[in-house]
Amino acid sequence: QVQLQQSGPGLVKPSQTLSLTCAISGDSVSSNSAAWNWIRQSPSRGLEWLGRTYYRSKWYNTYAISVKSRITINPDTSKNQFSLNLNSVTPEDTAVYYCARTKSGDLDYWGQGTLVTVSS
Amino acid sequence: QSVLTQPPSASGTPGQWVTISCSGSSSNIGSDNVYWYQQLPGTAPKLLIYRNNQRPSGVPDRFSGSKSGTSASLAISGLRSEDEADYYCAAWDGSLSGWVFGGGTKLTVL
Numbered sequence: 001q002v003q004l005q006q007s008g009p010g011l012v013k014p015s016q017t018l019s020l021t022c023a024i025s026g027d028s029v030s031s032n033s034a035a036w037n038w039i040r041q042s043p044s045r046g047l048e049w050l051g052r053t054y055y056r057s058k059w060y061n062t063y064a065i066s067v068k069s070r071i072t073i074n075p076d077t078s079k080n081q082f083s084l085n086l087n088s089v090t091p092e093d094t095a096v097y098y099c100a101r102t103k104s105g106d107l108d109y110w111g112q113g114t115l116v117t118v119s120s
Numbered sequence: 121q122s123v124l125t126q127p128p129s130a131s132g133t134p135g136q137w138v139t140i141s142c143s144g145s146s147s148n149i150g151s152d153n154v155y156w157y158q159q160l161p162g163t164a165p166k167l168l169i170y171r172n173n174q175r176p177s178g179v180p181d182r183f184s185g186s187k188s189g190t191s192a193s194l195a196i197s198g199l200r201s202e203d204e205a206d207y208y209c210a211a212w213d214g215s216l217s218g219w220v221f222g223g224g225t226k227l228t229v230l
Binding site: 037039046047048049051062064065098105106107108109110111112113 | 122153155163164165166167170171176208210212216217218219220221222223224
């Protein structure tokens with residue numbers, strides 16, 4: 001059974017960096033058939049895919065155009081987890097953030113979600 | 121505005137059959153699989169239908185999915201009170217190179 005456990009602060013100040021981690025159990029961040037995604041949900045923007053990291057003989061990242069200049073997703077093979085860094089945040093980045101797995105193309109398991117509020 | 125279009129609300133009485141539509145384009149639904157998720161209040165989306173019409177183990181066969189062209193539908197038969205939730209469709213968009221979602225449909229069981 002795959003489980004994704006998220007951790008990170010729930011409050012970030014404007015202009016600072018939002019950082020979250022997603023710990024994986026039941027699969028490997030280095031799996032050749034999986035991709036590891038970050039998705040957020042807010043009342044104003046709905047569900048919004050932010051980006052992914054995946055391993056196919058080497059590491060690849062894909063990011064949504066809306067956040068491409070501000071986002072980094074990194075794998076950590078030693079801890080079997082991956083992380084999200086979103087810099088220069090504004091109140092518009094306030095949302096529930098989810099990590100999620102894609103396996104053989106199917107977006108299946110999601111983390112429990114983390115409400116991140118951007119406020120001074 | 122979401123890339124995929126869903127009705128904001130749907131309703132039915134216990135035992136009824138309801139459908140929720142999801143409309144997209146040739147770059148998403150028209151060329152890739154559709155996924156449906158159920159989201160109960162305060163929880164993460166849960167996969168309900170994958171690859172247009174497949175149910176993960178544990179999902180009742182009251183839930184079914186279909187796709188035609190650039191549209192898809194989720195059907196729920198024998199509606200139950202515990203089906204009251206938000207439902208989202210999703211697909212990979214080849215033009216955007218990312219996952220896209222519908223705006224969600226709030227299902228009310230009257």
